[in-house]
Amino acid sequence: MVSLPKVAVVGAGVAGISCATQLHAAGFPVQLFDKSRGLGGRLATRRWPTGHAFDHGAPHFAAADNTFTAALTAAGDAAQRWQPRTGDVPATDHWVGAPRMNTWLKKQVGEIPFQLNTTIKALNPVDGEWSLGIEKRKATAHADIVVLATPAPQAAVLAEADAALASQLSAIDYAPCWALMLALTDHVSSPQDVYSDFPADSPLAWLGRNAGKPGRDVDNTGWVAHATAAWSTDNLEITTDAAIARLIPAVIETLGVKRDDLGKTQAHRWRYSTVRTPAGVPYLNNDAKTLFAIGDGCLGGGVDGAYRSASALAAALITAHT
Ligand SMILES: Cc1cc2nc3c(=O)[nH]c(=O)nc-3n(C[C@H](O)[C@H](O)[C@H](O)COP(=O)(O)OP(=O)(O)OC[C@H]3O[C@@H](n4cnc5c(N)ncnc54)[C@H](O)[C@@H]3O)c2cc1C
Structure with a gap:
């Protein structure tokens, strides 16, 4: 039996979680890391002790892609269509997580191991694999493949060892x-x-x-x-x-x-x-195809674009390694 490469996904927003989920389902050993206290990235809901809740990141999103619509539908009540009352302006059908924007993503993560409050501060190639340095901790993580699923300027810092990849990421605005x-x-x-x-x-x-x-x-x-x-x-x-x-x-x-x-x-x-200026490709990678970047910075298109970017990389890795 072929052993599949170990994948570390940095960033647990829609892109990171969607990519991790698809790779996990194909049998890849996957580990997710995020610097925040919760999953979802910019699909964020802040709660106050008063009981008020605010979806202060993406307020809603479209699902142009059929596989994305299918994934949202499979989440049941955790993702719902929303047609807001908009007065004289024609209402568009949107999707939201329910009751919070990240609820459907939390459900998707399932058994995939993830570490929150974990900022990846550096990536170094060591003995044919990647060593991931974790901020304020002596411990490091290791993986054969690293997927950067953070906003592109943050990914550019982590990809600095690969000048060409870092430069492509830096051009995303x-x-x-x-x-x-x-x-x-x-x-x-x-x-x-x-x-x-x-x-x-x-x-x-x-x-x-x-x-x-x-x-x-x-x-x-x-x-x-x-x-x-x-x-x-x-x-x-x-x-x-x-x-x-x-x-x-x-x-x-x-x-x-x-x-x-x-x-x-x-x-x-x-x-x-x-995203104002996307890369215009589904994902970016180094020449060795061991370091990848995904997210809305690749194709633009907000949440839907981030999902399509993640799915494109997952499909490519599954084809290449299985
Ligand atoms: C105010 C606002 C309004 C928006 N409106 C819309 C809209 O109407 N429709 C729409 O489709 N989209 C909208 N968006 C954009 C949408 O939220 C994003 O396109 C989408 O959520 C991007 O997902 P992602 O997974 O690529 O990135 P993110 O959701 O940003 O996830 C990246 C994750 O990486 C983590 N991270 C970063 N650096 C590190 C590190 N060094 N180590 C570990 N973890 C790290 C972050 O904590 C974050 O959780 C809006 C966003 C905002 C903020």
């Missing part, structure tokens, strides 16, 4: 996004779950009611606002307090509420939110 999480003191009777049709001079690109999505707590009075890429770029280095102060007026005006109707508010800056 992301827009930043400031996100606000706002708890209203009471429900506003908004006719819309989502506002996305803002005037060109508005700092806001998107405003959505979390409880408007399927599977959420209907008592949650939380809303999420996303600033435009232009505003976020211009205000990239401001403090979270400044972001809140500068974005709140546009939220108040849109919802027609008073400042007193807003309770606690938090801001989160995504340095890498959506």
Whole structure:
């Protein structure tokens, strides 16, 4: 029996988890690592002790690819279609994880071993395999193949030993996004779950009611606002307090509420939110085909693109090694 190469996947967002899942199903020994406290990457939901929950990363996503739609459907209630109320703007059918954006990914991981709170800080070739250095730990991990499933600028740092691969990764560009999480003191009777049709001079690109999505707590009075890429770029280095102060007026005006109707508010800056300049290929690799990069940076296309990138690499590795 042929022994399959051991694969380490760095990054447990949609790309890393989807690739790991497909390789695991084909019999590859796979290990996932992520620096965060939870799975899902930018498919993120923040919960407050008050019970409020906010999908402050990707608020929803499309599934253009049939195999992606099939994977989401197989997740049952953990992934659901959402057709928000959008007032005069035609509503598009979206997908969301339920009750949190990462629920379907957590379900997919199943038995695959994963380590959270584990930042991979360096990759070194040692005796024909990769040694993965872990931040603040003496221990290292080892693998025959490493899949970098992080935003491209972070992958470029890890791939620095391969100048050509690092340079391809460095050319991929992301827009930043400031996100606000706002708890209203009471429900506003908004006719819309989502506002996305803002005037060109508005700092806001998107405003959505979390409880408007399927599977959420209907008592949650939380809303999420996303600033435009232009505003976020211009205000990239401001403090979270400044972001809140500068974005709140546009939220108040849109919802027609008073400042007193807003309770606690938090801001989160995504340095890498959506891809502006993708690589234009499903995945990137070194010449030896032992180090790969996947994710939305490859094909663009958000969550769907990240899934397609992951599936393309998984299929190529399965063909090459089985
Ligand atoms: C505000 C916002 C709005 C968005 N809107 C949409 C939308 O409407 N539709 C849509 O389709 N997409 C949207 N997106 C983009 C979408 O979220 C991404 O395209 C998708 O989630 C990318 O998945 P990924 O697996 O490639 O990367 P990620 O989800 O970023 O996963 C990468 C993982 O790598 C981990 N990591 C990074 N460095 C290391 C390291 N050194 N060691 C270990 N782990 C590491 C990170 O912690 C992270 O969990 C949005 C994103 C944001 C932030």
